[in-house]
Amino acid sequence: MSVPENQGMGSRELAALVDFGARRFAAGPGLTPIPQFDSLLVTRHGRIVLEVYYPPYGAGIPHHLYSATKAVIGTLTAIAFKDGLLDRLDHRVLDFFDRRSVDNLDSKKEAITVQNLLDMTSGIEWTQPLDESSFESAIEMAHSPDWVKFVLDRPMSNNPGEAFNYSNGDTHLLSAIITKITGSSAWEYAEAKLFGPLGIVDAFWVHDPQGISEGGDGLFLKPRDMAKIGYLYLRNGEWEGKRMLPSTWIDRVNHATISVSYPPGIHYSDLFWAFADRHVYMAVGRRGQVIMIFPDLDIVAVTTARIDYSLREFADLISSSVKSDTILPVDATGAKLLANNVSDASTEKPTEVGPPSRMASIISGRVYLFAPNELNLKSLSLVLAGPQPHYEIETYATAATKSGNRFSSPIGLDGLYRKGKLSYHGLGVWLEGVPRVEAVKGAWQDNETFLIDRLLLGLGNSPERWTFTFNRNRLNLLIKIGNWPEISIDGQTNG
Structure with a gap:
C-alpha cells in the first residue's frame, strides 16, 4: 500500500471520498441506518492508495457483483475470441443453438450476432428497465426450467443493432455460447483463463438449472479481485507481460458509442458503461457494485455497496484527488485527516441497548x-x-x-x-x-x-x-x- 502523495494524489481529497462511502442510509422505516458502502478501494500506478471496509463487512467476504457480472462475461467472450474459440464477433447467435427448436423464429432473430448481445442490441423483447421499476423478464427467466430456451423463444421487438435494451437474457445467451465453444461453464472457463492467471481465488458463480453460469448477475468476488479485473483493462488487456484480451476489444470499451437513454450522458459497449465526456468506463451492478477505470489517470476504483449512488459524483471525487503524475510533497495534515477518517469509517458504532428482559x-x-x-x-x-x-x-x-x-x-x-x-x-x-x-x-x-x-x-x-x-x-x-x-x-x- 502506498501513501497517496507518492502516487500524485491528495490525502485530503481521499478523506472526503472515505466520508462519501460512510454516508448512512435507512433502507426503510424503522430500520437501523448503515453506511452506503461495504468497501472502497483505489489504486494508482498499480499501487493501492486507499482501502476501506465499512463494518460489519470485511475484506475476506466474497461480494455479489450483481450486473457487474456482465463485464466478466464480456471479458470471457473476448478471451475466447482471442484464443480462436470464437471465430468472429459478428457470428450469428442461432448457429450455436442449431439443435434447438426456437419459437417466434423470423429473419430478425436469425440475424442476431454475438456483438449484438455484447451491446444489448439483440432486439429480443425484454422488460428490465434501467430505473429498476420492473424485473419482469429476468424474474420470469429465473422461474423457468430452461433459461436459454426462455430467451431464445421470445419474440423480437426490434431489428438487431437498432436499439439498446438492457437484458439479462442477452448476457445469459453469451454464457451459454461460452459453454458451447469451450466445453465448460463460464465459471470453469474463468478459473482457467481469467481468475487463475490474475490470482483470483474464492470466486463463486450461480448457475441455471442446466449448469450454465448465470450471465446477468451471478458472480461473487472479493474487492481486491474486482480491482484485478479493472487493472487488466487499465493495462490494455495485458497481465504480467502476457496479452489476455485483444487490443481491439479494449479500444471499443475505451470509446463506447452506444447511447443509453437512462441515465443521461452514459454510453455502452461490450457490457461496460462509460462517461464518454470524461474518458471513464466501468462495470456496474445494482446497489453500487462498481469497477471504475480511469485510463488517463492510471486509476482503478472499486466499490461494493448496499445502495445505488451517484457514479458521476464518485468519479468527480476520484478525479479531484489527482494532483500530479509525479510524487507530491508530504502533507502531514492531510495524512492525519485521511487516517482519522479511515479509522472512523472502519470502526463500528454501537446502537443503544435497553435493559434485558426477564x-x-x-x-x-x-x-x-x-x-x-x-x-x-x-x-x-x-x-x-x-x-x-x-x-x-x-x-x-x-x-x-x-x-x-x-x-x-x-x-x-x-x-x-x-x-x-x-x-x-x-x-x-x-x-x-x-x-x-x-x-x-x-x-x-x-x-x-x-x-x-x-x-x-x-x-x-x-x-x-x-x-x-x-x-x-x-x-x-x-x-x-x-x-x-x-x-x-x-x-x-x-x-
Missing part, C-alpha cells in the same frame, strides 16, 4: 415450530442466556435442496454486530446456495418484544429487522426487509 431466560433455548411459509422457516430457537447468544434455524425442504438445512448465527447484545461463518444456507428460496456471512445484533424493546437487526454480508441487500413478540407458548415473527412488504409468521413451542 423473558430472556424463559424463552432461551425453546424451539418454536412454524407451519409451511414463504420463508421455508420450519423451526427457530433463540439462545439468549449464556456467554454466546445465538439463534438456530431449520428450514423446510425445497425442490432445489431436496432436504431442509440447519444454520445458526451469533447475536450481539451490546449494540454491535456479531458475524457468523461463511454459509450457503438461508431463509427464502433465492438465498439458498449463495455465499454470505450473517451479521446480527439484538435488543429488548420491552419485556415481551425482542428486536434483531440482521445483515447478510456479501449480498449487498437491504438490512432486515426481525421483531419477536412472545405470548406464553406462542411467537409472532415479523420480518421487515428494506421497503418490501412485511412478512408475519406465527410459531409455537411445547415448552
Whole structure:
C-alpha cells in the first residue's frame, strides 16, 4: 500500500471520498441506518492508495457483483475470441443453438450476432428497465426450467443493432455460447483463463438449472479481485507481460458509442458503461457494485455497496484527488485527516441497548415450530442466556435442496454486530446456495418484544429487522426487509 502523495494524489481529497462511502442510509422505516458502502478501494500506478471496509463487512467476504457480472462475461467472450474459440464477433447467435427448436423464429432473430448481445442490441423483447421499476423478464427467466430456451423463444421487438435494451437474457445467451465453444461453464472457463492467471481465488458463480453460469448477475468476488479485473483493462488487456484480451476489444470499451437513454450522458459497449465526456468506463451492478477505470489517470476504483449512488459524483471525487503524475510533497495534515477518517469509517458504532428482559431466560433455548411459509422457516430457537447468544434455524425442504438445512448465527447484545461463518444456507428460496456471512445484533424493546437487526454480508441487500413478540407458548415473527412488504409468521413451542 502506498501513501497517496507518492502516487500524485491528495490525502485530503481521499478523506472526503472515505466520508462519501460512510454516508448512512435507512433502507426503510424503522430500520437501523448503515453506511452506503461495504468497501472502497483505489489504486494508482498499480499501487493501492486507499482501502476501506465499512463494518460489519470485511475484506475476506466474497461480494455479489450483481450486473457487474456482465463485464466478466464480456471479458470471457473476448478471451475466447482471442484464443480462436470464437471465430468472429459478428457470428450469428442461432448457429450455436442449431439443435434447438426456437419459437417466434423470423429473419430478425436469425440475424442476431454475438456483438449484438455484447451491446444489448439483440432486439429480443425484454422488460428490465434501467430505473429498476420492473424485473419482469429476468424474474420470469429465473422461474423457468430452461433459461436459454426462455430467451431464445421470445419474440423480437426490434431489428438487431437498432436499439439498446438492457437484458439479462442477452448476457445469459453469451454464457451459454461460452459453454458451447469451450466445453465448460463460464465459471470453469474463468478459473482457467481469467481468475487463475490474475490470482483470483474464492470466486463463486450461480448457475441455471442446466449448469450454465448465470450471465446477468451471478458472480461473487472479493474487492481486491474486482480491482484485478479493472487493472487488466487499465493495462490494455495485458497481465504480467502476457496479452489476455485483444487490443481491439479494449479500444471499443475505451470509446463506447452506444447511447443509453437512462441515465443521461452514459454510453455502452461490450457490457461496460462509460462517461464518454470524461474518458471513464466501468462495470456496474445494482446497489453500487462498481469497477471504475480511469485510463488517463492510471486509476482503478472499486466499490461494493448496499445502495445505488451517484457514479458521476464518485468519479468527480476520484478525479479531484489527482494532483500530479509525479510524487507530491508530504502533507502531514492531510495524512492525519485521511487516517482519522479511515479509522472512523472502519470502526463500528454501537446502537443503544435497553435493559434485558426477564423473558430472556424463559424463552432461551425453546424451539418454536412454524407451519409451511414463504420463508421455508420450519423451526427457530433463540439462545439468549449464556456467554454466546445465538439463534438456530431449520428450514423446510425445497425442490432445489431436496432436504431442509440447519444454520445458526451469533447475536450481539451490546449494540454491535456479531458475524457468523461463511454459509450457503438461508431463509427464502433465492438465498439458498449463495455465499454470505450473517451479521446480527439484538435488543429488548420491552419485556415481551425482542428486536434483531440482521445483515447478510456479501449480498449487498437491504438490512432486515426481525421483531419477536412472545405470548406464553406462542411467537409472532415479523420480518421487515428494506421497503418490501412485511412478512408475519406465527410459531409455537411445547415448552
